[in-house]
Amino acid sequence: MSKASTTTTIDAAEAAHFGKLAADWWNPKGSSAMLHKLNPVRLEFIRDAIDGHWSADGSSFRPLTGKTALDVGCGAGLLCEPLARLGAQMTGVDAAPESIAIAATHAAEGGLAIDYRCADVAGMAEQFDLVTSMEVIEHVTDPADFLAALRDRLADGGLMVLSTPNRTPKSRLAMITLGEGLGAIPKGTHDWDKFLTPDEMQDLLRDAGLVAGEMRGIAFSATAGLHLSDDLSLNYIFTATRA
């Protein structure tokens, strides 16, 4: 195994940016509209990964019953809530206190028991069967340290699912020039230079003592909207397990 995972990788400016957006996070028509559209697509991948990893029945409604799960960079809980409904005993951590406050209120009002903490994954001690982190690694100060911290939170036999934008001319055009330019994605959300290619990701995972499983692209087309695809050029989602 590689480095210790106790150094913080939180970028304070990034955390503050997302904190400001928190209030609108649960509005499907607000500044997070894109995230709401993305959510079912991510969940489709995650559900398949869960069924595959634990040989769960694909038609069941609560495949995560009896499992613990951690979402790192949980924002207002867009992913935590579905995972809790799927039966997981759920923990969500985020660096922005505003997001955690919104997340906790939303879950309580919806009758979902989720343990939300304003915390750095690097400072945590417990381990979880499922560890997820969607669109976070491109925002941290040191991706290698961040992956090491995620790895340390993974229980034996656990499953990790991550997603992140690819660093291609297409992703720059789609996510920054068009997405942020036209207002579909809040301005200042992305720093293209920090995006990682799938090859770079494979190297980082290996160095962290993890093996990548299946990688799928999240692509966009006018007819199908956002969908899972073999085209990784925009955004990709993948599983990882301990080596």
Next chain:
Amino acid sequence: MDSHDIIILGGGLIGQTMALALDVHGLKSVVIDPVDPAGTLTTEFDGRVTAISSSSWKMFDAIGIGPRMREEACPIRRIEVRDGADGRPLDFETDDMADPLGLMLENRVLRRELWAMIQKAPHVTRKFGVTAETLDRGDHRVTACLSDGTTVTAPLLLVCEGRYSSTRDAVGINVAAWDYASMSIVTALDHAIPHQNIAHQIFYPGGPVALLPMNPGTRSALVWSLPDDHAKAAMKLGDRAFLAEVSRVTADILGDLSFAAPRALYPLHFRHTAKMTEKRLALVGDAGHGIHPIAGQGFNLGLRDVAVMAEVLVDGARLGLDLGDAQLLARYQRWRAGDVMAVTFACDSLVRLFGLPGKAARAVRRFGLDAVQRAKPVKDLFMSEARGESGNLPMMLQGLRV
């Protein structure tokens, strides 16, 4: 407070089918209807029959009531369409090997089987003879206070209240509505000449006459659409005079006629909503589209709503989504809008095409009939499948569970 996955307002044919489609997948619903059908489930034939398309039937199979009803249904093997003014026929035949064009089923059989199934359904809570006194669609859930003193909640409300849906009107969904100023006389007739599983549609300027084959082979359903005053006058005719009129407008195709059920009168309206969803609410069945029965498609269209909604919700539940999630409602709307629009306007234009009196109009109609023959809209309507989202047919219309 009782929580469910879905609240269904309206327990008519569509509301009950919706509840069963969810039940077989393990989703919990509560069905609320002010009318208790237990009292109205007559064993006697009431003259109401519905043409069920083959794909709709597959959904009954998926729910489990198809096989039991099949013996009582009468297959339509052929549809003959004529212009009543000169009787020129146009055939629409079905392939011998393929599924029938549709199956004629008495509504009482459908009601009886749905009701029996609903009684046994483990995930359906029945609130018949009960009204929803207040309805609150909040940010997290829908809450309804009922006249039996209970309160129910669910993340989503499905409105299956039929064409006069008061909940749809109350939430402000705009409805394009007009009255055709005509009515349908519905009854069943026994006849001397066997129908050979042929359905007849004969178009007159005042409205179409339809004869639909039933069991046994010498019984057919009559759906005769007429302008309001003519329809009322025809209702007042004595039995023999009425049957003589029917023989005349149907060119005696079926020989001597006698009544197999009493006559009933239904006003014909058109209702179309461009939007089938609102916050934590969706319209299913006639509440979202009341169409002219010219091609017998109202119920079939509603069943396709049911199949799509069931698939959207089951898929959503398997992803852990809030069942009232805006993304799920958007998927239902996208998947259904094209189909509903196409069928609604095809039926309306058929009414208009055939409703124009006079010689010039007959020429137009002749031209229209040639177009009909080329485009085969009647057949297409019968055979039409759920279009929409990449032309995908929902699982339940393939006879499968989601």
